Structures are given as structure tokens and as C-alpha cells.
Amino acid sequence: MSSEELNHIIPNTIVGPYRIVRGFKGRGGMARIFESEVREKYRHPNLPRRLALKIAKEDHQAALVAEADFLSRFDHPNVVRIFPLPLGDDRRPVYAARERFPFGWGWYYAMELLSRDSLERLLTRPTTTGLLLSPSAEGRRLSLLKTLGIARQLTGALEHIHEQYVINLDIKPGNVLFRRRRFKYLRSSVPQAVLCDFGISRDLRHPRAGILGIATPEYLSPEQITEMGRRHEQLDTRSDIFSLGVTLYEMLTGTLPFANIAMIADPLYTPIPPRQLRPSISPRLEEIVMRALAKEPACRFQTAREMQAALDQVPTPTDWKAGARRVFAVTTTGLALTGCLTAVGWGIKSLTNTPTPTSGPTPAPAIETVTCAPTVRLTDEQRKSLTPTHPATDLAPPDRVGRYRQGPPAGGERGRHLPPLRQRGL
Known part of the structure; x- marks a missing residue:
């Protein structure tokens, strides 16, 4: 299976319990990495939904199976994590499986999906791809704070894998990725480094003598170069110490200590001391670097734990940037909280100052009073003056058309009648 055949794996391709989302370029010469999604019926609460799927090329199928076995032994925050296949039963976990692709059968395994940022991207030394980089980027190097932080993390990762009888044999910036962290701007400025790619790693109890795999020549140890000369010198953990020193x-x-593989193999060549290129480096840190780069394995640190103890004795620079970010975050949060509390206070105050109608007995409706005139008693003379003196021919009541008719009232009796109200003046 060539790299061109791996290009046939396109998005939405089903690979066992996974579905391909997209492929990554330029990661590994023995396999290719794809971003994948766990299919719905295989999802589990303890399993991330997005994973990285590594599919081996035809000539490196056995190496990928061995790599999956190595990763299943590790449990360290600075080593990439592998996930078993979501089979949904209590059987023994299975980490590597075969799948039939359009080009044939191939092995694969799933691991955590890390960010695309790597240590190699942080370093801008001139390489074969230097023509693609801007000239202003050349000569850039990491701060002492980041350098110490990443070096301590990598020595901790090496100590862990060496305890599992595994040597990496491919320590280089391209195999050091960074893990995404929540609230990373409030944490340290040092990113969390993760050691990846154990494709050419070996088990110290069952060494694969003579199989070098695909390693980067600039980071090879002298023992690995000697093995290339078919002297079959057995490698050990000190080979990783040398690569970490590089x-x-x-x-x-910002530069490599050895320009080519011949300088690494030359026992008389010594790289330029780091302080000559960067005077701010402490003598203690320079001593650690030069000891890790010793050509003779017996002169180096014998274990990763020993090298980590030496790095811990180097004073750590103050992380001013992280401190400033924390102060800014606390100040911004305090101002926002103060504004919210002020707004709530004004709202409560406006509610308490608004007059509200008080509940009480309902007033009785007003009654309009009319004042009556006092009663006046009339004398007999007054009564006589009010009595009309008209004869019995007074006007009779009006008829239907409003005309007054004369004559005595019905019944033939003549009597005296009071005039209408209008004539009486009332």
C-alpha cells in the first residue's frame, strides 16, 4: 500500500466503527493519520466522539501492530493516548484491527485527536522547506521558560515509557504535539507537550536488531548510526537521551548541534556550546545539554529520571505573561460583576421608590342633598286671595289637540276649577 493508495480513503469512508472526516498530510512516513468520528451505534460516554485514526502503509503493517501494543502499556499525560475498539462487551480490549479497504486489507488503530500545533512549528530553523518560510522567521528560538517546561515534560514521558521497557528511537520536534487545554490563557505559558509516533520503537526485552525504520538523520544517536553500519549494536534508553539533547x-x-550525520558519527567532533550562541543560558543548563549530547553513552545521563532531576535544579524564569493574563482576567471579571451588581441595585431601588396604592375601606359614594323650603301656613285671607274670582265659565281641560273647550264638566254640575299651573304662577 503506497501513500497514493491511502489517498483513496476519502471523507465519509467507513472504517470499522469509525467514519472518516478528513485526512492529515505530512504526518509519518509509515502511516497516514485521519480525523475520524465514532459511528452513532458505537458511541460510549467514556469514548471521545472525535478520534485520530492511524492506517499503516503496506510495508509497515507489522510496525503499526507493535506500535499499538506499546501505546496500550502507557498511561501518562505527556504520552499520546490510544483507545480500544468500541466493541460494547467485557472482552479483552482490542487496540488494533484489520479492515478491508478499496486497495486491500490494512491495519489501523484509534488514538486521541491532538491539535495540529507541534514543536516543529515553533522552531523556525532553516530546513529543506526553508524556501517556503519568510526570512524574518529564521533564527527564532523558544524562551527559556518554554524550553525548560517542555524539556521537563519530555523527560517525564521518557521515564514512563522506559519503565514499560520501550525505547522510542525517534525523539524529534515533529513528534511532539500539544494538547488543547481549557482556559489555557489563564494557565502557564508552557504548552502541554505530548510525545507521539512510536512506529520504530522497540521493546528492550525483545529488541529488533537491525531494523532502523524511518528515522530523521539529524536526531539519530551515534549508536543508531553504528547500527546502520550493520554492527548490530544493541540500543538502550540512552539513545533517547541523546535525541532529546539534540x-x-x-x-x-534555534539551530541543530550537528549539521549532518557525519558529524554525529565523528567521535572527535563537539558541537558549539549553547552559551556562545545565546549568552542568557545558565551554565547549569548548558552543562545538561552538553552531557546529553555526549558521543559515548556512558558519559550521558543514564536514565531519564536523572536528567529530569538535573533540569529541576535549573531556576525557572518568571512567567510574566501568564501572570498578566490572570490579572487582566480577574480585573475584567471584577468590573463586569460590579456593573451587574450596580444595575441590579438601581433596579431594586427604582422598584422600592415607586408609590403603591394602599388597601383600605372603600369610601361610600357621595349623596346629593336637596334643601327643602320651610313650610308656610296660610291665613284665611291669603287663601281667599288665592281663590279665583272667575265665574263658572272657566276653561275646561284641553282636548286632544291642545285646545281648551268651555262649558260645564260632564255630569251637568257646575263647579269651580283651578286654573292650569301656568295660570297659577307655579
């Missing part, structure tokens, strides 16, 4: 030198100075 990486540490590059982080501090």
Missing part, C-alpha cells in the same frame, strides 16, 4: 539544543539556540 531537541533541547535546538529549542535553546
